[in-house]
Each structure stands twice: as structure tokens, then as C-alpha cells.
Amino acid sequence: MNYLCLQKKCNFHLSETQLSELQAENYNYHCPSCKKPLELERKDLKVRDFIGEIQEDSSKTIGRKREIQKIMDFIKKKHSGLLWISGKAGIGKSFLLAKISDLLLQKAKKDGSIVLPYRFRNQDRERCNRDAFTQFIKERLVTNNIIEDSKGTLHSRPLKDCLAKIKKAKSLVILLDGLDEIERRDADFAFDFPASLSFPSVLWICTGKPTPIIEEAMTKADTPLPRGLPPMQDEEIRNLIERSLAGDSGKASSTVFKGIKDFEHFLSQAVERAKGLPLYAKHLAEDLKVGEYQAGKKTSFDLPAGLQEYHQDLFVRMSSGDLDMVRTQLLTLFAVANEPLAFHEIRDFLLHRKLIPLDSKNQLLESAIQSLAPLVSTAPDPEEEVGYLFYHPALREHALQTPDLEASVSLTKDAFVELALKKAPPASLVNYLIRSGVYHLIDSERDKEARGLLLNPHHLFQMHAQGIQLPELLGYWTRLGGEEKAQPYLEVLDHDLDQESFPQIDLICQLVQKAGWSNLSGNLSRKSLSFYFNFLGPAHPKVVLSWLNLSDLPDCTKSFSSRNETQAMAKWSELRSQGQFLEKVDPVAFEKEVGIPYSRAIEIEEALKAGIQ
Numbered sequence: 001m002n003y004l005c006l007q008k009k010c011n012f013h014l015s016e017t018q019l020s021e022l023q024a025e026n027y028n029y030h031c032p033s034c035k036k037p038l039e040l041e042r043k044d045l046k047v048r049d050f051i052g053e054i055q056e057d058s059s060k061t062i063g064r065k066r067e068i069q070k071i072m073d074f075i076k077k078k079h080s081g082l083l084w085i086s087g088k089a090g091i092g093k094s095f096l097l098a099k100i101s102d103l104l105l106q107k108a109k110k111d112g113s114i115v116l117p118y119r120f121r122n123q124d125r126e127r128c129n130r131d132a133f134t135q136f137i138k139e140r141l142v143t144n145n146i147i148e149d150s151k152g153t154l155h156s157r158p159l160k161d162c163l164a165k166i167k168k169a170k171s172l173v174i175l176l177d178g179l180d181e182i183e184r185r186d187a188d189f190a191f192d193f194p195a196s197l198s199f200p201s202v203l204w205i206c207t208g209k210p211t212p213i214i215e216e217a218m219t220k221a222d223t224p225l226p227r228g229l230p231p232m233q234d235e236e237i238r239n240l241i242e243r244s245l246a247g248d249s250g251k252a253s254s255t256v257f258k259g260i261k262d263f264e265h266f267l268s269q270a271v272e273r274a275k276g277l278p279l280y281a282k283h284l285a286e287d288l289k290v291g292e293y294q295a296g297k298k299t300s301f302d303l304p305a306g307l308q309e310y311h312q313d314l315f316v317r318m319s320s321g322d323l324d325m326v327r328t329q330l331l332t333l334f335a336v337a338n339e340p341l342a343f344h345e346i347r348d349f350l351l352h353r354k355l356i357p358l359d360s361k362n363q364l365l366e367s368a369i370q371s372l373a374p375l376v377s378t379a380p381d382p383e384e385e386v387g388y389l390f391y392h393p394a395l396r397e398h399a400l401q402t403p404d405l406e407a408s409v410s411l412t413k414d415a416f417v418e419l420a421l422k423k424a425p426p427a428s429l430v431n432y433l434i435r436s437g438v439y440h441l442i443d444s445e446r447d448k449e450a451r452g453l454l455l456n457p458h459h460l461f462q463m464h465a466q467g468i469q470l471p472e473l474l475g476y477w478t479r480l481g482g483e484e485k486a487q488p489y490l491e492v493l494d495h496d497l498d499q500e501s502f503p504q505i506d507l508i509c510q511l512v513q514k515a516g517w518s519n520l521s522g523n524l525s526r527k528s529l530s531f532y533f534n535f536l537g538p539a540h541p542k543v544v545l546s547w548l549n550l551s552d553l554p555d556c557t558k559s560f561s562s563r564n565e566t567q568a569m570a571k572w573s574e575l576r577s578q579g580q581f582l583e584k585v586d587p588v589a590f591e592k593e594v595g596i597p598y599s600r601a602i603e604i605e606e607a608l609k610a611g612i613q
Helices: 021-026 051-060 065-077 093-111 130-144 159-164 179-183 212-217 234-249 263-274 278-289 307-317 324-336 343-352 363-371 393-401 403-421 427-443 447-455 457-465 470-480 487-494 499-515 518-536 541-551 563-577 587-594 598-609
Strands: 002-004 081-086 114-119 172-177 202-208 376-380 386-390
Touching: 051 093, 051 114, 065 081, 065 093, 065 202, 081 093, 093 114, 093 172, 093 202, 114 130, 130 159, 179 202, 179 212, 234 263, 234 278, 263 278, 278 307, 307 393, 307 403, 324 343, 324 363, 324 386, 324 393, 324 403, 343 363, 343 386, 343 403, 343 427, 386 393, 393 403, 403 427, 403 447, 427 447, 427 457, 427 470, 447 457, 447 470, 457 470, 457 499, 470 499, 487 499, 487 518, 499 518, 499 541, 518 541, 518 598, 541 563, 563 587, 563 598, 587 598
Parallel strands: 081 202, 114 172, 172 202
Antiparallel strands: 376 386
8 A cells, every 4th residue: 555645735745756554654654744644545445344254154153152152251351452262273263253243243233332353364365464454444443433533544544543542432343363364474463463452442352273473472362262162062063964954945855865774873973073173064064965975875984084084085086087187186286376266377277287188168177176166165366356275274284284195286386386487477377476476486495586586676566566565575584584685685776777666676675674674774775865866866755755764774873973964864855845955055044954064964965976875
């Protein structure tokens, strides 16, 4: 998101200079020149909510009465703070939180509280990031009118400032499902938001798998379920299977039981082997619907012994018949891919590997995808096309870990690495590879090539333009050697650059500053200041901004005698843009207005012209 100054007479407005989220935050969302509040470049930006899918999941939630009651009782006593509910894959965390969200939404209609549920899904790049989440919360604060925003500047404030100004009579509940999903892209999210933004009127309720990073962030959280979400009771699993078979009609079709001599015994065996995991029950219900356990096929003795065994059984079933090869490749492709893939992307990936024939009707591929229906769901990809992916993360984890697919997974990873480094990959895969090429290189331990892409200013800028945000980029650098390995960014400014390179330079400076790499940030700030000064002239807003950025650095005195000098030079640049102190400068008036002797200012500028930092 970019920010603009809308004051017509302001130098920043006249030059159409834009500030990134990070730059705007550094200046408290006020223009560095006129000090007026900045405005979002796009005021019509909307982040879709999750109410529809949450209400649907809530209606399908069976059992869990004890856990739900315990959490709701906890919420009644806890009007603010942080609640943490952990649980392993397939145990029903999302459905539980959907039910809690639905109950709180119903309660809010009576007591006027504001309830904002949010879901993080790794495949939902549009909303699985901190910027979208922040924008979502701000938009709902405006819609619900629970914060003083008489000047209409809410969207330009940091989220912490917005939450701190919630009206005393109001309360806000933010429910976050899938903290482990956003951790894959933004390792600091849990620390920076639910663990840090604590206010008297705000209650955070979070769920996710208990990864080490998230558990550390949740150290001070209250835990209504100290041991995490437990397995469901046998009776609950039984009810879940029966209700799933009944569907909307309320009664299971007679074909479901056809050929099963003792269905009660069969169901008892299934409940026992589910071990309290609702995902097992879902798999079984789907199998019963399609007749997998009809006469002549399978008996209760063939029921998988647990969830992992069920996943293995599902994968093995997809490895027989004419579609064997293509289905196996699809399973590994969905496991290795970093986001949902559209049909034409899947087709071109497999064509590139010469794994399917060049068939204009795509019949083989369409049949293979249809046959994987029990394992696959659809979701929008970043281009808003229909993308395919495993319907549950546990399936992806199993595909990556099972020895039966080890060779296929390895070959698929190699193919993504090859495409990430290819100068002219298939056109349909270009955007995907810009977004996820570095991910695949790191995943295959090709660190040198991954660094090469990140150090390429054009590629870095393309990644950011495609939605890869600074926290995700910094996550890559954490794995690739950090500040020491990022030193080549300094060499970018040694090349012949033009005005089209400005956004790339700005992005690199923002990235380095956000990372907290003080040494590299200082050197880069000094070098970019010299570049902008000589390219744009001393009065340009980018030069003003560069001086101010330099004054914020801990070691700004490395080049100048004091922080005050850098601030004074910024002041002079701004005054010159207004037509002051251009020629025949009065040294006395200059020092009084700017803050340093005119002779010293000239000395600093001469050093910049000579390229001395």
C-alpha cells in the first residue's frame, strides 16, 4: 500500500511522491514536508470477510460441547487479553473456532460488541498477510463506528493507535484461525500483533498448530485448554459420521449401507480407529457415499488404523489404472506448490516435463483431476482464477513425508528449481515463479541461486509487486545469511540507473531498514542520498526524505558531525523547493532558519557532488 500527501501546495503532493507502508509508519503517517496526515493511494481497497464460510462450518460442527462451554465461560470472565487454543492437524481447530465465532456474533447482536473473525490460509495469498489483516480490521472499525475518527484519518494510522482509541463503551473480539499458516510467510506476525497489541477493550482469540515460534509468542497467553484441543469423544465421532452420511436430507441413503452386513460393528470399528480425529470421520463418510465399502470391496478389517494410514490408503487408491502416472504427478504437484494452481498452470507444468500429451481437449488431465475429488478442493489463486490444492494441510504434509512419493516429490521440486532459473519459462507460470521461485530454490537448498534472485533489483521489485511483502522477503533472508550476504545491495547504486530504477532503490532501502541491518542500512542510505542528490537535484522530495531517513539512523554521525546536520540539510532542501535560499544567501538568516552555518551546508553538498559519503 502506498501513501500520498493530498495538500495541493505541498512539495510532496506536487511531485506525486509516494511513501510505502514502512516509510509512512516511520513518519507517523504524516507528510515529512507539510506534516499533514497522509492518505492511502487507494481508498476503495476492500478485504473480503470470512463470515459465509465460518457460518457454514459452524453449522456443520458436531459435539465439542464441553470445550465450547469452557471457552465461552473463559471469554465471559476475560474481556481483554489473549487466549490461545492449540491442536494438531485434523483435530478440528477451525470448526471449533468457527462455532465460537458464530456464538459470539449472535451475542454481539444483543450486547453491541464487535466480533471480527479472520482466517489465515497459506494458499490465500491475498489475505494471508499482515497488510490485508490490518486493512481488514481498520475497515471494520470504520464500518462499526467504534473509534473516534472525526477527521477521517483512521486508515492512515498504525493499527496499535486505532485499537488504543476504541470508545470506552465498546469491546472488540478478534478471532484468528491458522496462526501456523501465516507463520510460513511471516514468522513475526504472532509476536507483532496478538502478542503485542494489548488494550483494555480488545480480546484476541487464536488457534493453530503449536509450532515452536508460535508457542514462544503465546507464552503469556491464557489457555482455556492447557493441553490443547483434545480428541473428540467416541460418541461425537459416531454422530459426525452419521450426520455426514445424512447430508442435507437428514437421512442417509440406503446405498451407503449396501453390502455391509453388520453396520453397527463396522461403525464401532471406525470410531475406534478414528482416535478422536474428525478428519478421519470425514474421509470415511466420503468413502461410504461413493460405495468404497460395498459388497465385494472392503470390510471393517480394511479400515485404516489411523489418520496417517487413511491418507496413505487414499494415495494408494489413486495409483492404479490408466490415470496412474498423471494422478501421481498431480499429488506431488499439489504437495510441492506454494499456492493454488490454475488448470492452465498445471497443464503447462506437466507439458513442460513431457508428462502428458499435447491434447487440445485436455481430456486426460481433466479426468485425472476429477478422479482426485476426495483429496482436492479449489480456491482463488492470486490472479483470481480457480486454483487446485489439497483440501486439508494434513494431506499435503503426508504427501511430502510418505516414502511412496519420495522420488516423485524430489523430481517435482527439481522441476520447479529449473523453471525458477529459466530465462523464458512457460508464459502461464511466469507470475507464479516470480512469487514462489525463491521459495522453491530455498526448499531445494539452492541458497546461492535464491540469493541471486533476491539481489536482483528488478526481480525483487517484481516479487513485491506480485504481493510478496517485506516480512516474507525478510524470512527468506533469515535463511540465506542475513546482513552479511545482503551486502551486494550496495553495488546496485554503482550501475547506470535511470528514473525507472527509483522504486527498486526505495524497496531495497525499505527492506534493509525493516530488517534492522544497521551497518548496511547506514551505508545504503548515504549512497542513495548521494545518488538522488546528483540525479534529481537538492530540492527534490526524495532528497528531503533521504536526509530525514539518514537522520534516523543510529550512526548518522559517521558522515556528518551530528544528527542535527542531517535534519538541517533536509530543512534546506525543503526550503529550496519553496523558492527560498537559492541564490545570494544571507548566512545569518540561513543559520537562523536552517540550524547550521551556510558554509558547512555548502561543504556537505560539495562532498555529495563528489560522491563522498
